[in-house]
Amino acid sequence: MAATSKWVFAGFDWRLGFVLGAVVATTDAIAATAIAKRIGLPRRIVDILEGESLVNDATGLLALEFGVAIVVSGQRRTVGAGLSRLTYLTIAGLALGLIVGTVVEWIHRHIDDGPIEITLTLVVPYVAYLTAEAIHASGVLACSVRAVPEPEEFPVLLAERAHASVGGVDALTFVPERLVFVRIGLQMPSCSRGFTTTSFVQLVKYGALFSAI
Numbered sequence: 001m002a003a004t005s006k007w008v009f010a011g012f013d014w015r016l017g018f019v020l021g022a023v024v025a026t027t028d029a030i031a032a033t034a035i036a037k038r039i040g041l042p043r044r045i046v047d048i049l050e051g052e053s054l055v056n057d058a059t060g061l062l063a064l065e066f067g068v069a070i071v072v073s074g075q076r077r078t079v080g081a082g083l084s085r086l087t088y089l090t091i092a093g094l095a096l097g098l099i100v101g102t103v104v105e106w107i108h109r110h111i112d113d114g115p116i117e118i119t120l121t122l123v124v125p126y127v128a129y130l131t132a133e134a135i136h137a138s139g140v141l142a143c144s145v146r147a148v149p150e151p152e153e154f155p156v157l158l159a160e161r162a163h164a165s166v167g168g169v170d171a172l173t174f175v176p177e178r179l180v181f182v183r184i185g186l187q188m189p190s191c192s193r194g195f196t197t198t199s200f201v202q203l204v205k206y207g208a209l210f211s212a213i
Helices: 016-023 029-038 045-074 078-106 113-132 139-147 151-157 159-188 188-195 198-213
Strands: none
Touching: 016 045, 029 045, 045 078, 045 139, 078 113, 078 139, 113 139, 159 188
């Protein structure tokens, strides 16, 4: 995108192209997993695809951070600085996730109260993510390590009285997941108001060229 955007989009240079490319560089772990399961790929390959998508969160954040710095303040980062920042994003996110997950697992094993355990399970990913963001690490990696238990771990971690509530939690998480996509759709009118000087045909052309690149 950085190399080609100036030839495709009016008013773009390599710096704006770099930012635009960084925004869409990260892959969607949920979409990749859904497609992989639908076509019957082995679980091991699905796990690898999910892990690759999650690691891309760290690289995407790094690319976006450097791109914005170049556009806004004219900073030029070195390869060494990039590798150092990427290492911190990844290792700090993983370490934080392990710490949070270990503490929460210990708490789970020492309490026997269904509502408290369910509440803890719902709150912990937010704690891990926001803490990682506060220290400028990868929040997605922090959640994915241990802060979010795997489904097969629930029978071990949760008290017997909490098992009956897990189905209700699945229904509860269904609603905010769908609201996220509704919220994205509701942002379209405000975004489209910024395209008053560009025709619909031109927008479609830009979209097609961007997808091809």
